[in-house]
Amino acid sequence: MTFQFYLSHTENELKSINLKIFYGKHKINIETSLKIYSKEWDFEKGRPKNIYKKHYKQLDSRLSHLKIQLAEYIENKVNKGQNISHSLIKRKADIICKKKNSIKQGSLLRLIQEYIDLKKDQVCYSTYKRYNVFKNLIERIEGFKNKTYSINISPSCLVKDIIAFGEVEMYSKNTIYRTLSFIKTILNYAESKGIKTNARSFVVKKQKFVKKAVSLTKQDLIKIQNTVVPEELQPSKDWLLISCYTGQRISDFMSFTSEKIKKN
Numbered sequence: 001m002t003f004q005f006y007l008s009h010t011e012n013e014l015k016s017i018n019l020k021i022f023y024g025k026h027k028i029n030i031e032t033s034l035k036i037y038s039k040e041w042d043f044e045k046g047r048p049k050n051i052y053k054k055h056y057k058q059l060d061s062r063l064s065h066l067k068i069q070l071a072e073y074i075e076n077k078v079n080k081g082q083n084i085s086h087s088l089i090k091r092k093a094d095i096i097c098k099k100k101n102s103i104k105q106g107s108l109l110r111l112i113q114e115y116i117d118l119k120k121d122q123v124c125y126s127t128y129k130r131y132n133v134f135k136n137l138i139e140r141i142e143g144f145k146n147k148t149y150s151i152n153i154s155p156s157c158l159v160k161d162i163i164a165f166g167e168v169e170m171y172s173k174n175t176i177y178r179t180l181s182f183i184k185t186i187l188n189y190a191e192s193k194g195i196k197t198n199a200r201s202f203v204v205k206k207q208k209f210v211k212k213a214v215s216l217t218k219q220d221l222i223k224i225q226n227t228v229v230p231e232e233l234q235p236s237k238d239w240l241l242i243s244c245y246t247g248q249r250i251s252d253f254m255s256f257t258s259e260k261i262k263k264n
Helices: 053-080 086-098 108-119 124-143 157-169 172-190 216-225 232-244 252-254
Strands: 002-005 014-023 027-035
Touching: 002 053, 002 172, 014 053, 027 086, 053 086, 053 124, 086 252, 108 124, 108 172, 124 157, 124 172, 216 232, 232 252
Parallel strands: none
Antiparallel strands: 002 014, 014 027
């Protein structure tokens, strides 16, 4: 079963996000209640361009949630031998879009959230933020695979999914293996609570990847600044230059507010 998001073909800049669903020999097209400006949409990946900006990060999460819920709904109908129609899928999608995203009971994400809540006052803020990064990454992988991971997920299956997602999104190997190590920690936490998991068979080999550092000179930055790029690459160019001159990551900028500005 595969899902493909695309924008409605209207003259308005604010467009509805439509969804194509392919399962077996069937194909269903539905219009969702979710909307986005066409200039903010990544037509190749079928999602918002900037998934690090709070509003579009939430929208991307809702799209993932919609895929997962519809996949479970369709699979349940098929297993029961029930017919699936356009109107049924459309009605179910409307219900899902109206509801606030919730974490399923007994899921790996639910356990991760519980662990993060427990550790919030016990770890430094940077560690707390890193835990949430891992959680958001798992949430995106669930959307990538159109399924919810249970606590008893097969380790080999989960490892394959994480590595596959990391390759598609071009994550560094260090990021992938840090994520795997975090999941191992979560499963061990579950075992300490008396919850049976596959933690013992979840083996993460410690690997250290040496990545050559790339540095830019002032001349390089001037050259980049003077380089004309396509309109869709201009934001990336701007963020690169701002980050280089300030020493801040894009994720830091996304959390900035006017209250954080200090005048000398």
